[in-house]
Each structure stands twice: as C-alpha cells, then as structure tokens.
Amino acid sequence: MSVGIRHDDLRRRNRAMVIAAVRQAGQPSRTEIAATTSLSHSTISAISSDLIVEGILTESKPSEAGSLKRGRPQVGLSLNPEAAAVMTVVLSLNFLSVAVIDYAGQVVSEEQRRLDTLTMSRESLIGECTAIVRRRLADPDLDVRSIARIALAIQGITDTRARAMLWSPITPHTDIAFADIFEDAFGIPAIMENDCNMMAVALRWRDPDRYRDDFIAILLSHGIGMGLVLKGELFTGTHSSGGEFGHMIHRPNGALCRCGRRGCVEAYAGNYAIWRNARQMGEDAEPVADVSDADMRALAAAAREGDGPEREAYRKAGEALGYGLGSLFALIDPAPVAMVGVSAAAFDLIEPALRQAIAQTAGGQHSKSISFDTEPNELPLIREGCAMRALIFVDQEIFAPGVQARGSAGKSVA
Amino acid sequence: MSVGIRHDDLRRRNRAMVIAAVRQAGQPSRTEIAATTSLSHSTISAISSDLIVEGILTESKPSEAGSLKRGRPQVGLSLNPEAAAVMTVVLSLNFLSVAVIDYAGQVVSEEQRRLDTLTMSRESLIGECTAIVRRRLADPDLDVRSIARIALAIQGITDTRARAMLWSPITPHTDIAFADIFEDAFGIPAIMENDCNMMAVALRWRDPDRYRDDFIAILLSHGIGMGLVLKGELFTGTHSSGGEFGHMIHRPNGALCRCGRRGCVEAYAGNYAIWRNARQMGEDAEPVADVSDADMRALAAAAREGDGPEREAYRKAGEALGYGLGSLFALIDPAPVAMVGVSAAAFDLIEPALRQAIAQTAGGQHSKSISFDTEPNELPLIREGCAMRALIFVDQEIFAPGVQARGSAGKSVA
C-alpha cells in the first residue's frame, strides 16, 4: 500500500514542482522559484534549463518593466503556450460548450451550441458531444497533435475515477462513460468531472487570497450543487464526485425533491422549488422541468417589490440553505462560501433567512465570520476549472512523467 | 507553499516507510518489506541494518514456526519494545485512565481513577491529570527517559494542531491547552486528540480488512461523536477536530440539545435524549447531566420487553441517526459504520428505524450495502488509538526525523 520513494521520483517531483510554481506565479525568475520550492538555485537552474530545451518553458526577457534593481536582472520563466493544448467540454442543461486552450491557459478557439438535452436519445447526446469536439479538432489553425487532454464537465454525479457520468439532471440517461468514449473516438486522454468541483477549482485560481485552503462553492441553479475544497484539496466522495449538498436532508418527510425523495435542501432552494413556493403550488407538486433565467429574475424582482409568496419562497430557500450549511459546518468547520448561479443574483433575498438559520446551528457560533460572495454566471467558472484541471494533468503526467502513476488521495487543486 | 523534495528527505521517508511496514506487518522479513514498499532489496537491507544498529528494530530469529520452505529462511524484523515508550491519558466523564505502552505496543503499566469531572475546578482537573502522569513516571520499573510522547484523548472538541481542548461536555471549563501543560510539566512532547478520532484510528488497526480506507466510527454515549476515515486518512475539521456528527441538524427547531441549540441529532440519539423520551419528559426538558450505563441497559431491556415509550425512544434515536447518516452519505458516499458505546448494545432497537430513515435519503440508494458493527466498550478503543497515534509520531518524527517538519494535509492513520 504505502510505497517508498525511488530515486528517479525525485527529479519527477521536483520538475512538477517547478512547472507548478511557474503556472501559479506567472513569470517567476529562477530565484523566486528556488525560494518558493526551497530547492537550491543549482537544482532549479538544472531543471529549468531542461524544461526550456524541451519547449515546456520559455524565457521571457523583460521580467518586469522598470525593475530598477542594481544587479543582474531576473529572467522571467513562463509557460510556453505552444507546448501543448487542452480541450474543455461543458455540458449543461440544453447547452453544450467547447473550447481549445493553449498551455499558458489562453482560449484559442471555442464553439457553443443549444441542445434539448432532456429529450435527446442517449446516442444523439453522445453524438453531439463527439461531433462538436471533432469540429474543433478539424480547425485548420489547430495542430491536433498538441491536444493533450480533454476535460468534460457535467452537472450531476461522476465517478471518482473521472471516467463516467453516473447520473445527471440534464438527461434521463445514466452511466455514460464520456471519458472512455472520447478516448476511443479521438485517442486523446479524457476526464469527466463534476461541474461544481470545477467551479471550486476555478475560484481558487481566480482569487487565491480568498479561496485558498478551505472554501465552499455552491451552485444555486435549477438544482443545488457544491464544490468543496478542504486543506487545499478538492473534496470528493469515495465512489462518486460526492459533495451532494443539495441532497442533505433539511426536513425529514418534507417537500418533494426532483430526485424523488423528500425534504432535501434542493427541494426548498432549487430554482424549481423557489418557483413552486412562489406560485404556491404546494410542496408535493411535481417539480417543473426547467425555469428560465428570465423567469427567475422576474421572481426575484417581484420578491423585492413587496412581501408576498415570492419573498416567502426565497426565505424558505435561505432557511434550507442555512440549516444545510450549518450541518455541513458541524462536520468541516465554517469556511468562506461562494454562491454561484442565477439565484446568486437574488442572494439579497436569501441571505437574511440563511444567516438566521445558520445561527441556530453548531456552525453558527462563528456566524459573522462566515462570508459570502456571489457570482451569477457559472459557465465561465466551470470552463476555467476544466481548463486548469486539464492543464495540471499535462503538467504532472505528461511533462513530469513518473515510472508509476502513483495515485494520491484526493486531487490537489494546485 | 508547495515544497520541493530535498535529497536527504529521501532517506528519511524511506526509513519511515520501513518502520511503518514493520509496525503494520508485525514481523515481516526484509523481502516482504521490499515487496510492500516497492523499494529494492539493497535499500531495505541498508536501511534495516541502520535501524537495527540504532536499536529501533530487532531481528526475531524464528520468523514463523514451521515454515518448511526450501531456501534460506526469512529473518523477521520486529519493533524493539525498548526503543521507546509512550503514555496515553484518556479523560472521560468522571474517569481518568493512564497507561504506559512500549514501542511494540504492549501495555507496560496503567492506572485508573474516578473523578467528578463536571464539578471540579479547572485547576484540580489539570492537577489530577498531571498528578496521575507524574505517578506513572515515578514508577521504579520505568525508564523515564524512554517516554517519548504523551497522547491525551478527551471527549469534545480539540484544535487541529492537537494542542488544546477547546470545549468538552465533561467539564464546564474551556480552552485547556493540555498538550502545552504536559510539555511544560514533564518536558515530553504531548498531543491532545479527540476521543472519537482515536476510536477510528484503533478500529483501523484492529480490523484493517473491514476498516481500511473509508469508514465511520460513531460513539453512542451520553453525547454522539464521530470519527471519520476517508481515503485512508483521518478526517478532521479545518480548525477543530471536526466531524461533529451529533450536532448536524435533524429537525430545525426540534428537541433541545445539550449544546443549547435545537434539533441536533444528539438531541434525539444521545443517552440523555433517549432517557428523556423514554420517560416522556418532553423535548424541551433540560438534558440530565448523566445517565448511568446500568440505567441505559435497563431502558433497553424495557424496550425489548414491550412496545412502550422506551421502544419509541429508541425508534426516534434510530430515525435521527438514520437521517443524519443519510445527509453524511450525501456528502461522502456510504461507508461501513462502527457503532461504539453503551447504546451500541441496544443497536437492535435502533437499527430498524435507522435503516428506514436512511432509505429515505440520498445515501439510501445503497442502503443494503451499508453494514453496521457494534462495540459496546469505547474506552479500550480510545486508549489503543491514542497509543497508535503516539507510537506513529515516534516512528516518524523521532526515528525518521527530517530537516523540516513538513505538515501534510490530514494525518495519515497508517
């Protein structure tokens, strides 16, 4: 089980460390890398000269404009955009989006497409996904050989091995091994990730000051999803993508949830639940298939207008989220929260009840120290997360390959 | 942040690996160690001969009786009991227990003592703990210099740094930095751990087949505690010992909990809650301070006798535990559960309602595959866990010391 460190692993790990340092810092000098990795200058020099020869890093002469320091100026090291490229595929309700991203993280090309995911057959869903990838790969400006990885994100449950979608609210079909399908079709390594986990990954790269070691990303959308980073690592379940915050039980035998069970947090805080309560349809009413973003915005506007069923619906959503977070905080200690998705724009309506509920829970001891941030648009986040995930795979597994693929518990975000 | 691997770390880590292999396997030969660590025979030979010279390992000639294999017989390596010793201190409600344990894990001496922890002053509580340790250290048979570590376990919340008890139900006093107190008093490194976490550690050593990478230990006692192992590592909160399963919210605004809040799982499943329901005192009744184990056993007997308030009380406990586990399983996926403590002996009364509740939750999809095991006596478990935790500290930090103490996320149980 626990495996010793072999001599050749040393170089591999330190190579990966140098690449990671460059990806994080942007344009660090060798001296800066030596400082962050606590390796000697000689070692960094040796490794980086290797990496430059291999075309993974490049020297970017003007390290920083106007650095009027006395001695030899630092030479910035940066990722060579042409070293590789990755492709992201984000499949969400009625929407499919692909992008090609170079090794430095810049979008090279993209394509988006509306679909009717809820009614499509299994074959045509898979077909659309492979077709859109094929079109991008056929782009004449693109060197297909450089595509080192495809990362696909989807709402729903994926397996820990990042091979398959197990279940998703956007389609009735289950157990689609997208990763295997892509690998077979294109011969490119692929992974299948959960959308909320990718949101969390992206937040960490966007704002490492706020989202560093411990934080929570909650998707307030038709359903409720969560991405959780604990101690610097993405938290996943043991078998699935895990973190099904939306299906923690808020009230035993409570409102009917889209998942068929009763009393889940989502059955109070999902868009369909807010809609159902605002329209006073009763907690047993069958969840509607979809509520448009425009409708949700109208609902929020009505709730802000005056005290009526709309406002009460948001209050109930806040209460469910608050108790849910309270239970979560009992397990993991409070942490900063990012609310993402359409209903994050209505967080002003949700927050009072949420804070009131959380104050009733174990996590509420530090209620005031729990801070919330909102981001209404989830799609760019998910894509960024996918891109980072794929690029880091390239960093580690392709540009710093080890003899054996040593599976480490959890997946480091950095 | 992420730190490179230096050349001298290599030996340190591989030394630690060899020691860990011996601790796990008991009496492995060098060849077996080479196999489990995937290091070469030469390396294992070099490291183990070092360790033998240093008195950490010993060669135990008869590797196994009657091994009628053909070639040169394997020489078993075992931990030298005299290499070091550790001390465990378990402080629970009205009870204090200390033990000295040799490097091989055998109890050398012990002492137990009844206290009135609920009413004692802060000073006398600390005084009793240091006094009992001092008495053990004064044992003429004991070489005090060999005590390398003191591990103290307590019910309640400890900090992640394992220095202090932040809050405990066994005493009104808070924020007692026992680890620092012991270090100052005796000059021996000390740690402060949560009791349920130590239960989990011990279960893993007792039955590594069942309790390997992912499992849950739940203490059914006056309060409800949890120790959680995920992906082979003890799961702790980010600031505290975490995993406050007992204070997840079962019913918003529900029964009064000992913690002062309402609707916690514990307010239905803790001994005092079962007692309160069985005696039909109402959910708002102030929790009693303590219910004796004998009273609880009588309660269980009455519940088995016939359908009355006692049986209903256990049913409610099962329901709360079931929904709580269901919410937990939504986050981490289902895993084997060990029920520990007095009320684990009444698990037959709890299980039906528990399974029924869990079937209503997201985790319930695999309800049948969730298996429960019971262990009525928590104290030995807690002590074993403490001992292992302290011994592994000695293995890693004293017998395989690195230049820098590199804090890894989570604490490996192995």
Added chain:
DNA sequence: CAGTGTTTTTTCGAGGCTCGAAAAAATAGG
C-alpha cells in the same frame, strides 16, 4: 553426511540527484 538446489540477505560499483561554493553573467551607479 556431503552435495545440490533454493531462497534470503549482503556487498559493491554505477548512475543520478541535490547541494554548496565559486565562477560567470548582466546590469546600475559613479
């Protein structure tokens, strides 16, 4: 009971890696 086969353990040289010290490189200031 000596010889042979088998398995474990040790020995030894080779190859790699990181480190520290010193040298080389590149610039600003005088």
Added chain:
DNA sequence: CCTATTTTTTCGAGCCTCGAAAAAACACTG
C-alpha cells in the same frame, strides 16, 4: 571604464537507490 550587486551557471562532493553478483542459510537427496 570600473565597481558593487544580484542572478544564473558550473563543477566537484556527498548521498542515495539500484542491479548484479556474491554470500549465507537452510531443505532435500541419495
């Protein structure tokens, strides 16, 4: 143009692990 300063590279030393071969320790056989 020279000096001070900082960054980067070079080079030898010291470890560490590895593979191959040797040594050790026993069972089996005739």
